[in-house]
Amino acid sequence: MKVVAVVVAYNRRDLLLQALDGLAAQTRPVDRIVVVDNASTDGSGAAAKAHPAQPEVLTLRRNTGGAGGFAAGLAHAALNLEAGAVWLMDDDTVPQPTALEELLRAWEACPTHPAAVASRVVWTDGRDHPMNTPRNRLFAPLPMRVRAAAAGARPIRTASFVSLLVDADLAVLTGLPKADYFIWNDDFDFTARLLRHREGLLVPASVAVHHTTSFAGALDEPGDRFFYEVRNKVWTFTRSHAFGPIDLLAYGAFTLLGWVRLLVRSEHRLPLVRGLAFGLFDGLRRSPRPTERVLAGLGPVSAEVAAACGRARAVARRRAA
DSSP: OOEEEEEEESSOHHHHHHHHHHHHTOSSOOSEEEEEEOSOSSSHHHHHHTSTTOOEEEEOSSOOHHHHHHHHHHHIIIIISOOSEEEEEETTEEEOTTHHHHHHHHHHHSTTOOSEEEEEEEOTTSSBOGGGOOEEOTTOOHHHHHHHHHTTOEEEEEOOSSSEEEEHHHHHHHOOOOGGGOSSSHHHHHHHHHTSSSOEEEEEEEEEEEOOSSSOOTTSSOGGGHHHHHHHHHHHHHHOSSOOHHHHHHHHHHHHHHHHHHHHHOSOHHHHHHHHHHHHHHHHHOOOOOHHHHTTTSTHHHHHHHHHHHHHHHHHHHHHO
């Protein structure tokens, strides 16, 4: 199976080079590497082109956020490079040498062919990173749990874009990450849609190091970025087909509880209250724009995104007929 790694980069040149070092050191080599440069101004794109791993660099004319970068990279890998699987990660992610080997081992050991397999993500000191903990699948049936255990894994319902291997065809047919999310919860929505009726696995033996500046979760003092957390969760819960009724109730309650805890504990409530108000307003008043519209005007990448979105819509129409 052809595996294409997609790394989304924005102004973290040194970390990007470490990520490429990690990809180059895999015991099971990746077949291709694509760096999506989100209009970086620090020379990230040029540095990537000069790296010994020889990645293909897609330079976007504007910063489309993580959501737009992953949508563009996934479309390019699946349609242009004919990937069987796409390995998604941020530019501050350093996969350990056996990360891909272990993901593929679990993938192949599961007879039902998972749609996605995720690595265990740790911080620089080896602790499990609170920002990248996949959500377990609620009420996973016994056969699914048995299959996962036999593969050295456990069933999950969502995962982050930090060392996530996805089936390329299924990812496109499910629908690309929604570029209008820009940052935060694009991976939550995408993997929830991808795994609603399919299996996903967390593979603890596959390890990636997430080089964030601190050991913290996404909701540890997010400041003005709380707007994206609120708006994008509202979009996922009200505009997406990511969850059925039971999951919607459970994950919606978990989200509300997290917001309340954040507001109660924070010493900087004003930007959080502002983000909550504007996020609710924007999330409820409109839906996310189509991804091909958000990523228009980016050259050949835009055509690939449009083709991928068109393919997903055609499948959806056939299923509804």
